[in-house]
Amino acid sequence: MIYTYQDGVHLPIQRDLIQDLKNYIECLEQVIPLENKIIGVKDEEKEKINELNANLYEMKKFRDDLFDFFREKQNSYQTDAIVPVIEKMIEISSESTLDLQVNMDAQINEIKLNTNREVEETKVKVLNLLSPFLFSSVYGVRNEYVIEHSNMNTKGTLKKSVSGLQYTYNLYFNDEKLTVNKLLGKFTLPHMTRTGVFTKEMKAKMEDVSDSNIQNIYYIDSNNFALMFENKKREYKIICERGNFTIFDGDVDITKNKEMAAILVPEELSKIPSKFIEYIKNNAKSFELIEILVDENDALDNNLIFDSMKIIAEQYGNLVYECIKRNPIKSEISIKIQHEDGTRNEKYMEIKEVYARLSNIGGEGLEIASVIGVDSGTHLKSQSRYLIV
Numbered sequence: 001m002i003y004t005y006q007d008g009v010h011l012p013i014q015r016d017l018i019q020d021l022k023n024y025i026e027c028l029e030q031v032i033p034l035e036n037k038i039i040g041v042k043d044e045e046k047e048k049i050n051e052l053n054a055n056l057y058e059m060k061k062f063r064d065d066l067f068d069f070f071r072e073k074q075n076s077y078q079t080d081a082i083v084p085v086i087e088k089m090i091e092i093s094s095e096s097t098l099d100l101q102v103n104m105d106a107q108i109n110e111i112k113l114n115t116n117r118e119v120e121e122t123k124v125k126v127l128n129l130l131s132p133f134l135f136s137s138v139y140g141v142r143n144e145y146v147i148e149h150s151n152m153n154t155k156g157t158l159k160k161s162v163s164g165l166q167y168t169y170n171l172y173f174n175d176e177k178l179t180v181n182k183l184l185g186k187f188t189l190p191h192m193t194r195t196g197v198f199t200k201e202m203k204a205k206m207e208d209v210s211d212s213n214i215q216n217i218y219y220i221d222s223n224n225f226a227l228m229f230e231n232k233k234r235e236y237k238i239i240c241e242r243g244n245f246t247i248f249d250g251d252v253d254i255t256k257n258k259e260m261a262a263i264l265v266p267e268e269l270s271k272i273p274s275k276f277i278e279y280i281k282n283n284a285k286s287f288e289l290i291e292i293l294v295d296e297n298d299a300l301d302n303n304l305i306f307d308s309m310k311i312i313a314e315q316y317g318n319l320v321y322e323c324i325k326r327n328p329i330k331s332e333i334s335i336k337i338q339h340e341d342g343t344r345n346e347k348y349m350e351i352k353e354v355y356a357r358l359s360n361i362g363g364e365g366l367e368i369a370s371v372i373g374v375d376s377g378t379h380l381k382s383q384s385r386y387l388i389v
Contacts, residue, residue, distance in 0.1 A: 002338040005326040006346075013139045017319050017335055018347040020137045021372075024316060025357050027133045028309055032364050034126050035305040038119050045115040052104045063097045066090075123300045131289035134160070134167055139315040145171075145280070147217040152176045156217075158287070165311045168291040171284050180229050181210035184275045187268060189236065190260035191249060204259040209236060222273035238272070245269055306364050313371040321373050324351075333374075 003011045011017060070086045140162050147156035156171040180187050191207040212231040219225040223243040229236050237248040247254040247264075254260045292299040294307045323333045334348035354374045358365035369375040 001340060004336045004338070005323060006328070006334055006336060007326045008336070009326065011319065011335065013319065015137070015139070016337070016347065017316070017323070018333065018349055021316060021320070021333070021349060021354070023133050023137055024309075024312065025354065027130060028365065028368060029357065029361060030129050031126050031305055031309070032361050034122050034129075035303060038122050038300075039303055041115055041118050041122075045111055048111050049108050052107055056101055056104050059097055059100050063093050066093050126300065126305060127289045127292075130292070131169075131287070134289060134292075135169065135287060138162060138165075138312050139319075143220065145217065145219040145276075147171070147173075147178075147214075147219075149177055149213065149215055154178045163311050163314070164295045165308050166293040166296075167289060167308075170288040170290055171280075172286045172288070173283050174285050175283065178214045179210070180212045180214060183214060183279050184210075184272060186210050188265070189247065189249065189268075190254055190257075190263050192252075192257075192260065204257070204263055206263060206265075212236065217276065219273070219276055225273065225276070227272065238269070240269075240272075310368065310371060313368045317372045324373070 001014075001016075003014050003016060005011065067090060070090060074082060074086050138160065141160040142162065144159040144161075145156060146159075147154065154173040154175040154177065156173070158169045158171055160167055160169075175182070186208065187210050188206040188208050190204045192202050193205050193207075194202055209229070209231060212229040214227065214229045216228040217226070223240060225240050227238040234250050235248075237246075239246045239248075245255055254264070292305070292308055294302075294304040294311070297304060299305050299308050320333050323335060324330060327334050331351050332348045333351060333354065334346055336344060336346050338344050351374045354372070355369050358369040358372075358374070361368075366375065
């Protein structure tokens with residue numbers, strides 16, 4: 001499908017902006033109350049613990065005042081007969097204070113356990129809500145895949161990052177092991193071997209390495225990736241940095257050996273990126289959002305979920321601005337969609353609808369409305385915006 005503005009210009013991000021914007025608002029409506037709940041639970045914990053600590057402080061102060069009173073009175077009498085009485089009263093007061101401290105420590109531990117349990121349960125809800133949205137509906141992200149095989153398992157991680165926002169998924173695959181053949185199909189690399197009956201001359205020949213088992217894959221984009229695999233004979237590394245290949249057969253750099261480099265097949269190497277993406281799409285059975293960072297700080301631990309949603313809103317805001325600017329109907333955010341069969345249709349959202357839903361969230365929603373550009377009068381202003389792609 002092809003997505004365009006109303007004037008026919010292609011959207012720089014070929015996505016259904018209207019659907020993504022609806023999904024974004026739905027996520028925001030759910031996660032902001034959850035984040036506020038986490039903040040409230042933590043504040044309540046702090047208040048309860050402070051109150052208990054204040055009570056304990058007062059009790060200890062009262063005990064110390066009693067000690068001072070007993071000593072003062074002891075010095076007022078000429079007999080030592082009252083000493084055991086005073087010592088007994090001090091002992092009782094100390095024991096009572098200690099019992100109170102033990103009891104309060106137990107209460108504090110219980111409060112912390114209950115708070116931690118409620119916070120962790122809420123964190124899981126936030127991650128589950130955001131997981132499908134963040135996976136596909138954040139624009140201009142940098143993807144970093146790491147796939148590895150260990151303990152008869154193929155698993156990996158996917159880190160996505162944009163404008164100070166970084167989030168990580170665990171990826172799970174059906175394969176107990178991943179072979180070069182499954183990833184790339186038939187695949188050959190040069191290898192030096194002895195030829196001839198008498199001379200045993202060393203010559204470069206292509207060798208089929210399709211049966212090799214993949215150990216690690218690191219992938220950012222078609223110009224930056226690394227692939228490590230091995231068979232019973234040797235280990236191989238294919239490293240691509242800024243489009244330049246370095247290939248190792250064990251410790252031998254194939255790309256620096258003139259004879260082996262001469263018979264490398266560029267088509268064999270150029271197919272790796274597309275085959276990798278194809279494998280991910282077809283074989284990743286599930287993904288799990290496990291972490292969200294804002295400027296390297298844990299968003300869930302530091303109450304930065306709103307900040308992460310604000311970063312995403314900035315990306316959407318650039319496109320929303322262009323939609324309104326290129327649309328004769330200034331009260332709508334609209335796009336055109338051309339389907340594969342040639343049919344066309346339009347999708348839109350009323351600006352007042354977007355504003356109403358965001359304002360119902362509260363102050364955070366109003367701030368997002370301003371960032372996206374749907375707050376009162378914003379869409380009529382002339383602004384210079386730049387889209388990060």
